[in-house]
Amino acid sequence: MDSNVSYKGLSGTPHVKARCPQYPGSKIKRFPVPDDKVNWSQNWPQYSPVNYTDPLMTKKPAWADPDIGTFSPSFNSVDGAVDRTSFDGNYKVEKGIPLNPHGRTGLAGRGLLGRWGPNHAADPIVTRWKVDAKGEKVNHPVTKRPVLQFVAIKRKDCGEWAIPGGMVDPGEQVSLTLQREFSEEALNSLSASPSERAKLHERITKLFKSPGFQVFKGYVDDPRNTDNAWMETVAVNFHDDSGNSVSELPLQAGDDAGQVKWVDVDSSFALYANHSHFLELVAKERKAHW
Numbered sequence: 001m002d003s004n005v006s007y008k009g010l011s012g013t014p015h016v017k018a019r020c021p022q023y024p025g026s027k028i029k030r031f032p033v034p035d036d037k038v039n040w041s042q043n044w045p046q047y048s049p050v051n052y053t054d055p056l057m058t059k060k061p062a063w064a065d066p067d068i069g070t071f072s073p074s075f076n077s078v079d080g081a082v083d084r085t086s087f088d089g090n091y092k093v094e095k096g097i098p099l100n101p102h103g104r105t106g107l108a109g110r111g112l113l114g115r116w117g118p119n120h121a122a123d124p125i126v127t128r129w130k131v132d133a134k135g136e137k138v139n140h141p142v143t144k145r146p147v148l149q150f151v152a153i154k155r156k157d158c159g160e161w162a163i164p165g166g167m168v169d170p171g172e173q174v175s176l177t178l179q180r181e182f183s184e185e186a187l188n189s190l191s192a193s194p195s196e197r198a199k200l201h202e203r204i205t206k207l208f209k210s211p212g213f214q215v216f217k218g219y220v221d222d223p224r225n226t227d228n229a230w231m232e233t234v235a236v237n238f239h240d241d242s243g244n245s246v247s248e249l250p251l252q253a254g255d256d257a258g259q260v261k262w263v264d265v266d267s268s269f270a271l272y273a274n275h276s277h278f279l280e281l282v283a284k285e286r287k288a289h290w
């Protein structure tokens, strides 16, 4: 195993949500993996993960890979339009099957994920300052720091609040994914008429064309991860400092989102996967309350 590969999660601990006992959207239970057995380099002959790939995959949806053995993916490289490289560097491929660079998850196969190996996503973190009726910034009573707000969606699949991120389409630029996912999930652009959609596009393009602050790039501790398929993301913060661009747009949940709203950035607000960590980095960068 490549000694440069880290098995640690973002907070220095091994991935947690990727070992959640019940695999999402199924009745499947993961093989329990204790912290000290997450690392593949720990010899563990008794390890016997459940093999599970969502039955939907038998219908061969366009966004998913076929089964291993029926196609010849080029792992650790950009394979045609599909990016199979990992932000963590080269991952190991054993008997033709990629191994999760953050270690064991208790489940083999792809689970709900379409791609073997890394599944690339992008997370747009759209923020503004919380203001009072007079338009003055609101400081938090305890930390005395100004409070940020961000656009959160309630995921339909699990009911958890999350950043309105989504998968990078094959060959798509991440900058485009960030704007597209925000439009689809937080502004419901997919249900808008072509002229309304063009208007929405125009209103948010300025903000999304700004460089933004790249908050995070790497492995996501996502509950859908498996030993052989995992989420990676690029999270970028677009901040509406004056509160007169995206802040003025009516939010409307669309696509995978059941609800959408501005939420105060605060450590006590539980979020999907490790999205809370991304918000912590944004708060730190903008010297805001956390």
Ligand code: RP5
Residues within 6 Å of the ligand: 121, 122, 123, 162, 163, 164, 165, 166, 167, 220, 222, 231, 232, 233, 256, 273
């Ligand atoms: C997370 O899953 C990423 O951080 C991103 O927010 C999301 C992408 O998956 P879908 O929302 O498309 O299911 O790991």
